[in-house]
Amino acid sequence: MDADYMRITINLVAALAAGGVIGIERSFHGRPAGFRTHALVCLTSSLLMMVTYYQWKWLPDDDIFATVRTDPTRMAQGIMTGIGFLGAGVIFKEGLTVRGLTTAASIWITAGIGILIGVGFLYPAVISIVLTLGVLSVFRWIENRLPSHFYAHHLIRFARDNAGSEEELRDFIHQYGFTIANMSYRLTDDGEHFEYFMVIRTNKLGNMSRLANALRENDAVKVFRISPTGN
Numbered sequence: 001m002d003a004d005y006m007r008i009t010i011n012l013v014a015a016l017a018a019g020g021v022i023g024i025e026r027s028f029h030g031r032p033a034g035f036r037t038h039a040l041v042c043l044t045s046s047l048l049m050m051v052t053y054y055q056w057k058w059l060p061d062d063d064i065f066a067t068v069r070t071d072p073t074r075m076a077q078g079i080m081t082g083i084g085f086l087g088a089g090v091i092f093k094e095g096l097t098v099r100g101l102t103t104a105a106s107i108w109i110t111a112g113i114g115i116l117i118g119v120g121f122l123y124p125a126v127i128s129i130v131l132t133l134g135v136l137s138v139f140r141w142i143e144n145r146l147p148s149h150f151y152a153h154h155l156i157r158f159a160r161d162n163a164g165s166e167e168e169l170r171d172f173i174h175q176y177g178f179t180i181a182n183m184s185y186r187l188t189d190d191g192e193h194f195e196y197f198m199v200i201r202t203n204k205l206g207n208m209s210r211l212a213n214a215l216r217e218n219d220a221v222k223v224f225r226i227s228p229t230g231n
Helices: 003-028 035-053 064-070 073-089 101-118 122-145 166-174 206-216
Strands: 092-094 097-099 150-159 179-187 193-202 221-228
Touching: 003 035, 003 122, 035 101, 035 122, 073 101, 101 122, 150 206, 166 179, 166 193, 193 206, 193 221, 206 221
Parallel strands: none
Antiparallel strands: 092 097, 150 193, 150 221, 179 193
């Protein structure tokens, strides 16, 4: 294999690994931009740098200096700027959850691959296609099996004269395998209900359905909401 091609392969795989390692930490803490999103973004950044770094491999040989003066990489910059708007369009907020980040990252790297194919720099384009398909399929399987924390925004409402104490509520939620952060309180405008709002965390996704069932059977609870975060 050509030495440059070997270096290209190593750089792309290294970028994928670096993004993946950072993404694992984010996935473990239940953040929307996790394992696959970070891997794709890092891979795309490495791929696009190759357009400039290895431009001697894809610039025409007949008048190479004239081509350099026209700076064809400016077209790639314009394309990626436009793709940024397209990627932003697929990211949306559903309640308190952000979705579409991995889809946006896949659109971004697809544009980068298209640029490399357009200039005839086919080897890194092919390698990137293979790695991207691996991220979107194999990495999904890995991500689903990685140990991680699951977060949710939790609202619970009681009648004002029948609201349990914070300590009682904390003990109740802890029984179902949750820890609590950012507890806040609210008395409704009509003065008839008292609300607790908090962020809860667990290591087992199934604990959320167990907690929901317990709250549903509790006659003192007037309203509750459990909104998992994630992508």
